Amino acid sequence: MICFKKYLGLLTIILIFLAALPLVSCKKQEAAQQKTIELWTLQLTGFSKYINSIIKDYEAQNSNINIKWIDVPFSEGEKRALASIMSNNPPDIINLNPNFALTLAGKGGLENLTPSLSKADLDKYIQQAWNACSFNSQIYGVPWYVTTPVTIYNTQILKNAGLTINDYPKNYEELKYYATKIKQSTGKYAFYPNIAEDGKIIKLFNKYNIKILNQNNQAAFNTPKALTILNYWQELYNKSLIPPESINLTHRESLERYLSGQSAFIFTGANFLKIIKENAPKVYANSRLAPQITGSSNKFDFSLMNLVIPLKSKNKKEALDFMLYLTNSKNQLAFSKLAPILPSNINALNDNYFKQIESKDLMNKSRAISANQLKNAIVPIPSIKNKKDLYEVSNIMVQSVLLNQKTPKQALDDCEKEWNKILY
Numbered sequence: 001m002i003c004f005k006k007y008l009g010l011l012t013i014i015l016i017f018l019a020a021l022p023l024v025s026c027k028k029q030e031a032a033q034q035k036t037i038e039l040w041t042l043q044l045t046g047f048s049k050y051i052n053s054i055i056k057d058y059e060a061q062n063s064n065i066n067i068k069w070i071d072v073p074f075s076e077g078e079k080r081a082l083a084s085i086m087s088n089n090p091p092d093i094i095n096l097n098p099n100f101a102l103t104l105a106g107k108g109g110l111e112n113l114t115p116s117l118s119k120a121d122l123d124k125y126i127q128q129a130w131n132a133c134s135f136n137s138q139i140y141g142v143p144w145y146v147t148t149p150v151t152i153y154n155t156q157i158l159k160n161a162g163l164t165i166n167d168y169p170k171n172y173e174e175l176k177y178y179a180t181k182i183k184q185s186t187g188k189y190a191f192y193p194n195i196a197e198d199g200k201i202i203k204l205f206n207k208y209n210i211k212i213l214n215q216n217n218q219a220a221f222n223t224p225k226a227l228t229i230l231n232y233w234q235e236l237y238n239k240s241l242i243p244p245e246s247i248n249l250t251h252r253e254s255l256e257r258y259l260s261g262q263s264a265f266i267f268t269g270a271n272f273l274k275i276i277k278e279n280a281p282k283v284y285a286n287s288r289l290a291p292q293i294t295g296s297s298n299k300f301d302f303s304l305m306n307l308v309i310p311l312k313s314k315n316k317k318e319a320l321d322f323m324l325y326l327t328n329s330k331n332q333l334a335f336s337k338l339a340p341i342l343p344s345n346i347n348a349l350n351d352n353y354f355k356q357i358e359s360k361d362l363m364n365k366s367r368a369i370s371a372n373q374l375k376n377a378i379v380p381i382p383s384i385k386n387k388k389d390l391y392e393v394s395n396i397m398v399q400s401v402l403l404n405q406k407t408p409k410q411a412l413d414d415c416e417k418e419w420n421k422i423l424y
Contacts, residue, residue, distance in 0.1 A: 033064045035064060037067050037068065037093065037318055037322055039067055039092065040080075040094045040095060041070075041071050041072065043072070045071045047335070050334065054326055055067040055069060065318060067322065070091070077096065078100050081096060082104070085110070085310045088312060090312050091310065091313075092313040092314070092318070093319050093323055094310065095306075096308055097303075097306070098383070101133070101140060102135045103385070105308075105383070110141075111309040111316055113140060113320065114138045116316075124346060125345055125346065129306075129344040133306050135383045140308060141306035141308040142306060144305045144307055144326075145332070146304050146374065147271060147302065147340075147342065148301060149292045150268070150269070150289055150366055150369050150370060151291060151293060152265070152266045153168050153287065154264050158182075161182045161185035162185055168265075168290040170293060172293060172294075174293075175191070176241070179241040180241060182264050183240070183241055188263065189241070190241070190263065191242070191254070192246070192253065192254040192262075193233075193246050193249065194249045194250055195246060195398055196248060196398040197249065197250055197395065198391060199387070199391025199392075201230075201394050201398050202221070202390075203301065204295065205225075205226055205229065206378060206381050207297055207378060208296045208297060209295075209296060210223055210225055212384070213423075217423055218420050219415075219423070227409060230412060231408050233401065234408060248399070254268075255268060259276060270367065271339075271340040273340070273363060274363075289365050291369055301377075301378055302374060307323045327344070327345060329343075333345075333351055340363070340367070342367075342371055354370075355368055385423070386422050389422050393422070397412065
């Protein structure tokens with residue numbers, strides 16, 4: 001009887017163990033199916049609550065996915081992205097600007113997303129944003145958030161020049177009139193241009209529908225229209241309608257001049273309104289907003305941040321799924337309500353939140369103006385290899401024209417030659 005009880009007890013233990021085996025096996029299998037997606041963003045620590053809430057919601061809907069989020073300082077973004085992509089263990093998703101992203105794509109470091117994106121995916125974002133994420137007609141990134149410059153102007157300076165608070169230039173031709181009127185009436189400059197910074201002149205050519213490269217990847221901008229534009233800036237400089245420091249002025253310095261009440265106009269992103277309000281409250285009180293000035297295309301510039309997948313990512317399918325979730329209409333709209341940015345997602349962009357065009361609040365009005373401009377956004381300059389070097393050559397072209405070291409035609413010819421040397 002005692003022996004029977006011992007065997008019965010042993011049998012019970014064995015049965016319990018055998019019953020538990022499927023649970024253990026199931027948990028091991030579940031653990032094996034778990035995937036960790038590593039996401040790198042650029043200086044978004046201030047939006048931790050927002051990012052973490054999206055991660056939490058996504059993980060709840062995808063029990064086999066863990067999102068590991070790492071925020072990288074903006075100043076280290078490109079360096080760390082390049083190092084990670086060259087390694088054998090890169091993150092699965094990296095937040096970059098399209099220019100640098102497409103440089104990496106050109107070096108074969110990023111996953112081509114074109115085969116994995118459906119027409120339904122493509123239709124959810126503004127077309128120009130996809131253009132900005134494309135290299136050789138292939139898509140290497142998913143669009144995320146956008147900014148587009150507006151015109152901020154000081155009404156007090158306009159009044160002092162005999163103008164009204166509703167007077168502002170709509171294009172570069174009108175800007176010349178305002179520059180003349182304000183300088184003659186007040187002695188001040190209408191604006192401080194950073195025309196010789198970061199290839200600004202090439203971006204301006206694009207606003208005049210000047211083709212930058214031809215089908216053979218050679219410089220195509222040496223045209224009569226480009227010559228007219230260089231003549232325009234030389235005339236402004238020679239007539240002292242723009243300051244001497246225009247030869248090497250930066251955007252930051254242009255903003256500083258506006259903050260100190262030295263200029264009537266600043267052409268910049270709406271995010272700088274906060275800087276003006278905090279650092280120059282009197283200037284802010286006199287400030288009004290208008291759309292970005294345009295070239296002959298009548299289209300508007302914009303800047304974009306996107307998300308890319310390194311070629312060596314081990315979780316490409318899951319990474320793309322999360323990228324599309326992070327940038328969906330709901331999540332982009334929520335982000336736009338936390339920061340002075342715009343969504344690249346069309347449904348989010350059409351929300352009533354972006355339609356307060358008549359608002360007296362500058363932030364509300366800038367949001368509405370900026371969103372409206374995106375509906376007529378310019379097709380961005382195609383990604384070009386060695387863009388930094390090419391833009392430096394174009395900066396030198398502008399400087400030589402302003403300083404009368406070369407005629408506009410000679411400078412344009414020389415710039416074309418130097419571009420073609422770098423391109424080949």
